[in-house]
Amino acid sequence: MSRPRPVDRLIRALARLPGIGPKTSERLAYHVLRAEPELAQELVDAIAAARASTRVCSVCFNLDESDPCAICASPERDRALLLVVEDPRDVAAFDASGYRGLYHVLQGRLSTLEGIRVEDLTIAQLLARVGDGGFQEICLATNPDLEGEGTAEVLVERLRGRGARVTRIARGMPAGATIAQVSAAILADALQGRRELR
Numbered sequence: 001m002s003r004p005r006p007v008d009r010l011i012r013a014l015a016r017l018p019g020i021g022p023k024t025s026e027r028l029a030y031h032v033l034r035a036e037p038e039l040a041q042e043l044v045d046a047i048a049a050a051r052a053s054t055r056v057c058s059v060c061f062n063l064d065e066s067d068p069c070a071i072c073a074s075p076e077r078d079r080a081l082l083l084v085v086e087d088p089r090d091v092a093a094f095d096a097s098g099y100r101g102l103y104h105v106l107q108g109r110l111s112t113l114e115g116i117r118v119e120d121l122t123i124a125q126l127l128a129r130v131g132d133g134g135f136q137e138i139c140l141a142t143n144p145d146l147e148g149e150g151t152a153e154v155l156v157e158r159l160r161g162r163g164a165r166v167t168r169i170a171r172g173m174p175a176g177a178t179i180a181q182v183s184a185a186i187l188a189d190a191l192q193g194r195r196e197l198r
């Protein structure tokens, strides 16, 4: 099928986003082209502004407008409790559930399939933070799937004997669900029911 080359370029660019297959990218591209021109301009502007105004926190690796991020800089947070998550989306989800400790964002999870190793994540930085002391509890809140559990197992090995309790969120989440998808109430329960790993 022949398409105008710029349309083809847009479809290929959209297909590089996670969870967007070729059919979906084609549908989105044609939608943007048919919709009022303001939609296309708003997408361009919103992407550029979000890109330009967010940075990665050098302490916890969350995404925010400032570095250190608002959470790391806040005097209101419980600095003895550290929640280890895969992704900045999980920070937003746990904060919406009422969690008020600090975070460490791994920037992914270990995966033999995708070749993601310990050194590809912020695990060394996590160990350095914990080594500096001050945390009473490190709660591992990676996703309750195969790779998330595997990542938690590696972390508990490495965090052992560093002076803080290591806990894992409860397995109350629906099977196959990810942290970024479930409701604040489910996350609050998962945190409430966390248990110590030895």
Ligand SMILES: [Zn+2]
Pocket: 057, 058, 059, 060, 061, 062, 068, 069, 070, 071, 072, 073
């Ligand atoms: Zn931070």
